[in-house]
Amino acid sequence: MSGFQYKTITELRTLLESGKVTSRQLVEAAFLRVEKLDKDINGFISTNKDAALKAADEADKRIAAGEKGGLLGVPIALKDLIAVEGGATTCGSKMLDGFTSTYSAFVAKQLQNAGAVNLGKANMDEFAMGSSNETSFFGNCKNPWDLNAVPGGSSGGSAAVVAAGYCPVSLGSDTGGSIRQPASHCGVVGLKPTYGRVSRFGLIAFASSLDQIGPMAHTVEDAAIMLEVIAGYDPMDSTSINKPVPKYTQALSGDVSGMTIGLPKEYFIDGTDSEVENIVRDAAAKFEAAGAKIVDVSLPHTEYAVATYYVIAPAEASSNLSRYDGVKYGFRSEKSENLSEMYFNTRSEGFGTEVKRRIMLGTYALSSGYYDAYYLKAQKVRTLITKDFTDAFKQCDAILTPTAPTAAFNINEKTEDPLQMYLSDIFTISVNLAGLPAMSMPAGFSGSGRPIGIHLIAPHWQEETLFKVGSAFEKLRDKNIAEKRPNL
Amino acid sequence: MSKISHDDVKKVAQLAHLRIDEAELEPMASSLTQILGAIDKLAEVNTDGIEPTASSIHTENVMREDEAIKRFGDVAMQNAPEKEENYFSVPRVVE
Numbered sequence: 001m002s003g004f005q006y007k008t009i010t011e012l013r014t015l016l017e018s019g020k021v022t023s024r025q026l027v028e029a030a031f032l033r034v035e036k037l038d039k040d041i042n043g044f045i046s047t048n049k050d051a052a053l054k055a056a057d058e059a060d061k062r063i064a065a066g067e068k069g070g071l072l073g074v075p076i077a078l079k080d081l082i083a084v085e086g087g088a089t090t091c092g093s094k095m096l097d098g099f100t101s102t103y104s105a106f107v108a109k110q111l112q113n114a115g116a117v118n119l120g121k122a123n124m125d126e127f128a129m130g131s132s133n134e135t136s137f138f139g140n141c142k143n144p145w146d147l148n149a150v151p152g153g154s155s156g157g158s159a160a161v162v163a164a165g166y167c168p169v170s171l172g173s174d175t176g177g178s179i180r181q182p183a184s185h186c187g188v189v190g191l192k193p194t195y196g197r198v199s200r201f202g203l204i205a206f207a208s209s210l211d212q213i214g215p216m217a218h219t220v221e222d223a224a225i226m227l228e229v230i231a232g233y234d235p236m237d238s239t240s241i242n243k244p245v246p247k248y249t250q251a252l253s254g255d256v257s258g259m260t261i262g263l264p265k266e267y268f269i270d271g272t273d274s275e276v277e278n279i280v281r282d283a284a285a286k287f288e289a290a291g292a293k294i295v296d297v298s299l300p301h302t303e304y305a306v307a308t309y310y311v312i313a314p315a316e317a318s319s320n321l322s323r324y325d326g327v328k329y330g331f332r333s334e335k336s337e338n339l340s341e342m343y344f345n346t347r348s349e350g351f352g353t354e355v356k357r358r359i360m361l362g363t364y365a366l367s368s369g370y371y372d373a374y375y376l377k378a379q380k381v382r383t384l385i386t387k388d389f390t391d392a393f394k395q396c397d398a399i400l401t402p403t404a405p406t407a408a409f410n411i412n413e414k415t416e417d418p419l420q421m422y423l424s425d426i427f428t429i430s431v432n433l434a435g436l437p438a439m440s441m442p443a444g445f446s447g448s449g450r451p452i453g454i455h456l457i458a459p460h461w462q463e464e465t466l467f468k469v470g471s472a473f474e475k476l477r478d479k480n481i482a483e484k485r486p487n488l
Numbered sequence: 489m490s491k492i493s494h495d496d497v498k499k500v501a502q503l504a505h506l507r508i509d510e511a512e513l514e515p516m517a518s519s520l521t522q523i524l525g526a527i528d529k530l531a532e533v534n535t536d537g538i539e540p541t542a543s544s545i546h547t548e549n550v551m552r553e554d555e556a557i558k559r560f561g562d563v564a565m566q567n568a569p570e571k572e573e574n575y576f577s578v579p580r581v582v583e
Contacts, residue, residue: 102563196545209543238550239543307527318504325505328576329567339581348507356506357519360497363504364520377530379540384533386544418519419526435544460545 002029005165006485009074009222012168016063016073023056023063023073027117030075034119034166037488040147043160045080045138046088047120059115070225070249072115077161077170080121081128082213083202084108091204092124092136092154095324095331095350105202106237107171107213107230114229119167123157126352127321128175128206130154131424133182134415135354142411143186144486145450149408152182158216159186163486169217169226173203175210176309177403177428180440183216184403184453187442187484189223189470190216194460195435196241198227199234207316208239210309210432218482220441220470224248227463243461251464254471257291261469262396266302267427272405276452279444280402283454286476287400287469297392297399301385305430308385310422311365311378312433317355318362324350357418386434389457398469399457401427403440407450431457439466441473442481492520 004012004026015021031049038044052075059073078084081091083101085108090096104112111118123141125133133141133156141156143149144164151160155172159182162170172179174192183190191214198213205211215226228249233242263284268277288294326332326346333345351359365374392399404424414421431438437460440453454473458465474482494513497520501508508516570577 099567102560102566194545195543235552239546241545301533304530304533307529310523311527311530322505326569327578328564329569332569336579338579342579343505344507347505351506356508357516359504359506360500360516360520361523364492364496364500364524367500367503373531374527376540377533377535378527379542380535380538381530381533382541382544383538384535386541419522422523422526433541433544 002032004029005033006218007168008219009071009168009217009225012074013070013072017068023059023117024053026073027052027056027075027119030119030166037164040142041144041160041164042139042141043123043157043164043166044077044120045090045092045123045157048087051087052117052119055117059117062115069114071111071229074116074169075119075167076111076116077119077122077158077167078108079124079155079158079170079172081124081173081204082108082171083204084118088121089204090121090138091128092126092138093351093355094137097137097331099330103202106199106234108202110230116229122155122161122170125154125156126355127317128154128173128178129317129354129358131177131181131421132409132414133157134411135352137352140411143408143450144488145187146408146448148410149450150185150411152185152408154178155182155216159183159188159190162186162188162216162218164488169215169222171213171226171230172216173211173213174432175207175313176432177425179214179216180428180438180455181404181425183440185408185451187451188216188218189220189439189441190214191223191227191439191463191466192431192437193227193231193463194437196239197231197437197463199232199237199240201234201236205320207313208320209316210313220467220474221249221252223439224252224467246464248463248467251467252471253468254475256287256469256472259398259469260293260295260396261287262295262297262392262399264297264299264302264392264399264401266299267401272402273407273446275446276402276404276406279452280400280454283443283473283477284400287472290472290476295396297395299388299392299430301381301388302430304381305385305433306422306426308378308381308433309425309429310361311374312382314358314362315365315375316362318359318366321355321359354418382433385430389430389434389436393459398465401455401457403427403453403455407446407452427455436460437463437466439470441470443477444481445484492517492524
């Protein structure tokens, strides 16, 4: 059976419930597509067809027994830094090549209980450090819309597997934009929840005060379905916040009348492609025609966001990655005379260049004599960036910006210049520093056919606002945007 | 403007337990200098009287009773590069 590749979760659930298709058939169809396309796209680092079929059979039993539920029997994918017990988890790194997870992440357990079927582990920048999926030890992931283009990063694989039609939904992680930017580049919806909304237990850590797991899907509704399954308090994550999970799927009214949407002037700058800016302003005009008020707001510390992030994130990473020493798990260098040499050799051989660069940066920023000038200073600027948003949200319900300054760039275009690569995160990064929920959604294409997304930001805990405005945009934008498919 | 020297790279690498070869010293020094140059911009911001943010959302430590809740067991050894019984084997620690 075939023809399922771009169906939404709801469409697949309807087919499954009516008995027109089984989960096993969906999974077999998905693997046929993966086997045909993934040698070129490289969206998956690993797949486990046997485990997936077994899970599909379990789901089929539950469906036959009359059970219904948002993700029961639906194929999904997980970014390869989310642990699944007994399965490979590599973080896109040589350091964990061959490592088998000893427990499952909270989100993986939630998905298993919900009867979702994991097809495999999605490609990513090494240890989530990158914006183009070009630092993976397992090779570049390509953008399904144009194989010469990057899919974005670090959740490049999670975006690509949805864009390529392997499965309707996946999970990525977002520390500085790593769900939203690849979502924009691959023409899918990508949502980063409020910090603390989704448990980080079993998410291999990059920067602990910034990391969040979130859904990537074709529609806002599908993102809401996934978020309902994965959100919630988890005592195993001490940063998980004990707040009830709203029924996000009931926040899709698509009615923005009476809402106020802010456009921050600092986000409309030289260096943003005019194609991108036009798409965002066009979206604002559509919201206005639908009854929303559009206002200018200001986020005065925006120009310091990238600098702030590139102190805090590498500093936290240098601490989180100190555990990779070859002793208890992971790669161990072979040629060491003593323990100290083993540490140095293992870390030098096991980590790629970008990871080493960020560990060096973080170590420097935290070292004696520099801590105050860098780390402490950045933490204070972080307070000011957060306050900018608090102030702006007194004047509007949601903020609209571009997701990225350009559509996807070409593979190898920015690899020589780390700073250029970092600057491409400029619109997404403040959101992580402030812990806010935000979503990118498909809004158009560049002249060369590469997707361009718009970016919506809401106050803390207001994911429902994102779903409301997002579902409105799906009704207001040109129909052809949702109907276009990559040429695969 | 912070200019990172080869010596700085070696010192930081030592702290981070990374070995940076001679050939990599200059590229690493150069890219760190460039990035830190961009970061130096933070000095422009007036942060007098501003509290640092360690985490955007929560403000209290989460505590639990000091009770063992789960035994890890054999699975803890399953990824050991080298082991003897329930011990992780490593190269000689002391000279």
